[in-house]
Amino acid sequence: MTQTYFDTLSRETAPDVLNWFFAESSAILALRDESAIDQAIRARLMPDSSYDGTAKAIILMWYTGEWYTNIGDPTAMISTQIDGPSYVQGLMWTAADAHPPGAKQPGFGSWAEPPIQIPI
Structure with missing residues (x-):
C-alpha cells in the first residue's frame, strides 16, 4: 500500500x-532523542493548522484507506475512498481485531470462537 498511499498523498497535497512537510519531518527525525522527536511531532506536525493537516490525513489514510480533506473542520470533512485494496488493508481492522466486511473472512467455524475480551 505504500506506493498507492504515497501517490495519493502526492496527488492530493499541494507540492x-x-x-515543507517532508523538510519538517526530516528535521524532526534528525533530533535523534525519542522524547524530543515525540514532542516535536506533537507540536509541529499534528496541529490542524500545520501543513494543512497533512499528518492527520496520512494517519487517517493508513487506518481507513480513505483520503480526508478539511481536517480542521469536522463538520466539513470529506473523505474519498482510495481504492478497494486500501479499504481491505486499512489498519482499523487490525486495531479492532476484526476483518473488513466482504473481505479477509476469518474462516470457516470462526464464529464458534468467543470474541477477544478487552479489559475496560
Missing part, C-alpha cells in the same frame, strides 16, 4: 505544502 509546496508537501515539500
Whole structure:
C-alpha cells in the first residue's frame, strides 16, 4: 500500500505544502532523542493548522484507506475512498481485531470462537 498511499498523498497535497512537510519531518527525525522527536511531532506536525493537516490525513489514510480533506473542520470533512485494496488493508481492522466486511473472512467455524475480551 505504500506506493498507492504515497501517490495519493502526492496527488492530493499541494507540492509546496508537501515539500515543507517532508523538510519538517526530516528535521524532526534528525533530533535523534525519542522524547524530543515525540514532542516535536506533537507540536509541529499534528496541529490542524500545520501543513494543512497533512499528518492527520496520512494517519487517517493508513487506518481507513480513505483520503480526508478539511481536517480542521469536522463538520466539513470529506473523505474519498482510495481504492478497494486500501479499504481491505486499512489498519482499523487490525486495531479492532476484526476483518473488513466482504473481505479477509476469518474462516470457516470462526464464529464458534468467543470474541477477544478487552479489559475496560
